[in-house]
Amino acid sequence: MKKITSLFKIKYPIIQGGMVWTSGWKLASAVSNAGGLGLIGAGSMHPETLKIHIEKCMRATSKPFGVNVPLLYPEMNDIINLLIKKKVPIIFTSAGDPNKWTSKLKKSGCTVVHVVSSVKFAIKAEKAGVDAIVAEGFEAGGHNGREETTTMVLVPLIKKETNLPLIAAGGIASGSSMAAAICLGADGVQIGSRFVTSTEASSHINFKQAVVSAKQGSTILTLKELAPVRMMKNKFYNEIYELYKSGASIEALSKHLGKGRSKKGIFEGDLNEGELEIGQVASHIDKIISASDIIKEIIEEFNTKIDHFSSKRIKL
């Protein structure tokens, strides 16, 4: 785990996932101040908004923080130049080709991490020169890979094929699942859904409460023909389901998705019409507390696991 804490100069190997409409400067700085690595989610921000969040984050914490950039974003040139100009120390890139921006960011002194859902892209990211990899499993919320490989299977596969520090994501919301990820070979964990229900997340209270109420089977990976995304089953999802059943075209699906669905759901709290991006692990989450309390709880549970684990040695 030292590989991760040394790389980012943080106390705990816990990275808060950069999430659209959820992780602005408030959440990112709270996580960084609590000893983890906070990430601003640039996916829902125009460059001018992102600039404000970076500036506020820098004022709110003296600790390292980062920005998560989904590379499929249209204003990527401006975003990358902004990140360099603002000297953001750590950049997580996702949903795109790691070859495109890694060397430019590295030359400017950034630490670069790439998020992958496959061995193929992990190898590609290592060759592109990134500093670490996030291996994100099928159970993770939001945009996801087409391979449907779960965290349990993906993490050891990528561990075997690459030499970089490895961060596990998907299905992790507690000290127990963090311990499981470390057993699988991860050096640290990225946690998304759990921080959606932090007091500092900018997600709407309706959405936070929906996450707390979520049960097994509340989420589904859908829209695989467009860009696979895990979201809650709600009215909007039921309409997608009906479209699939009627054999709708990709164009019809895309038209129904339209624009602004994730803002509507996550930020404005419209639980019927919005796209409610969240992981399967929502079913584990039962309260809304501060980011620092989340981190404290996770580390304490992790340590308890370690203490109990030493008695589990099996005599051959």
Added chain:
Amino acid sequence: MKKITSLFKIKYPIIQGGMVWTSGWKLASAVSNAGGLGLIGAGSMHPETLKIHIEKCMRATSKPFGVNVPLLYPEMNDIINLLIKKKVPIIFTSAGDPNKWTSKLKKSGCTVVHVVSSVKFAIKAEKAGVDAIVAEGFEAGGHNGREETTTMVLVPLIKKETNLPLIAAGGIASGSSMAAAICLGADGVQIGSRFVTSTEASSHINFKQAVVSAKQGSTILTLKELAPVRMMKNKFYNEIYELYKSGASIEALSKHLGKGRSKKGIFEGDLNEGELEIGQVASHIDKIISASDIIKEIIEEFNTKIDHFSSKRIKL
């Protein structure tokens, strides 16, 4: 883990999954002789065949062993009566209602375990009076649940809602993933795919070699409208995929599936026309060795994990 080793009177908390066309008396007795719990997979056997396998297994080992019974099987009355008559000590039931046979089996002195993919059925199984539960995640091979919940998410959920000894299944093929499952709250593990590539498995050498060659993305969960099953992507699967694309009816899918596909693939080694049931974790498996060597390797790796783990305590 003692909950599992005491319940079954075995040395290691490793259960070999009962698999069609793969786990006959040879594999089951080899696993039991090596200190795990071997299971005969009754899913591919008529009662008269199962009878022979039970008798041979009893001659081949003096240790406890069990039989896995998928309850959707047509000759269930005969099978259950046979198991009772032969005094099979441990019965794993799957793919059906735990209320139907549990009390009859329990009254006859059997230890009964039920395999589930959901919290709902775990609670139902506990109420039905079973002795332990297998929580099987989305990544597992063969017949699988509709909830698509991964092992990482499912195991802690069921741990929270039931009090029974808990066995994790899906994505486990090594000491590392066994350690991860224990961190998640399991008391033991059920391992299927890894034992497909044991020398004692009755699966065809072509299939064993295909499992060894499998990569990430080699398997898929499909036929959800019939009975969801995870299998390898091969010619037969490609045909199913084309049927789906053309909007085929359930009847058309069922007709194409036909009968005897798993026998053809797993037992006869027809990698094109057969249904090759296997888990995502096939991508981790790289050799064909004996069941006892598999168990030894897993326990040794598990212990190494434990030894390294104690140094990972995090200072708050």
